[in-house]
Amino acid sequence: MGLQMETAFPFSPEVSLRVLTRSPLHSRVRIRVPSWASTNMDIFIDDKKAATGKPGAFVVLDRRWDGRERIRFTLPMSFRLTQYEGMEPFTAWTLTRWSTGRFSWL
Numbered sequence: 001m002g003l004q005m006e007t008a009f010p011f012s013p014e015v016s017l018r019v020l021t022r023s024p025l026h027s028r029v030r031i032r033v034p035s036w037a038s039t040n041m042d043i044f045i046d047d048k049k050a051a052t053g054k055p056g057a058f059v060v061l062d063r064r065w066d067g068r069e070r071i072r073f074t075l076p077m078s079f080r081l082t083q084y085e086g087m088e089p090f091t092a093w094t095l096t097r098w099s100t101g102r103f104s105w106l
Helices: 092-100
Strands: 002-007 014-020 025-032 041-045 048-053 058-065 070-074
Touching: 025 070, 041 058, 048 058
Parallel strands: none
Antiparallel strands: 002 014, 014 070, 025 058, 041 048, 041 070
């Protein structure tokens, strides 16, 4: 059994997995919903809703696969801003030191 992925992530949130088998077989496919997902994620098999997963969890698709199925989902992405919490405040001085590799005054 194999899976062939088609996606343009991170430029597009759509993901498609084609199931590849030589003959029909019963197997589990586990799909992880990323913890950074902004909402629950619906998973479709051949355009029929098969499951919904929560951020940070796995969805288990336990079934008989015949090798012609397509698993499809859209990663729930959103834009977020988070405050930088590094070792030192980010300043023009820090930027100059990082970019030139030496200390300098601005």
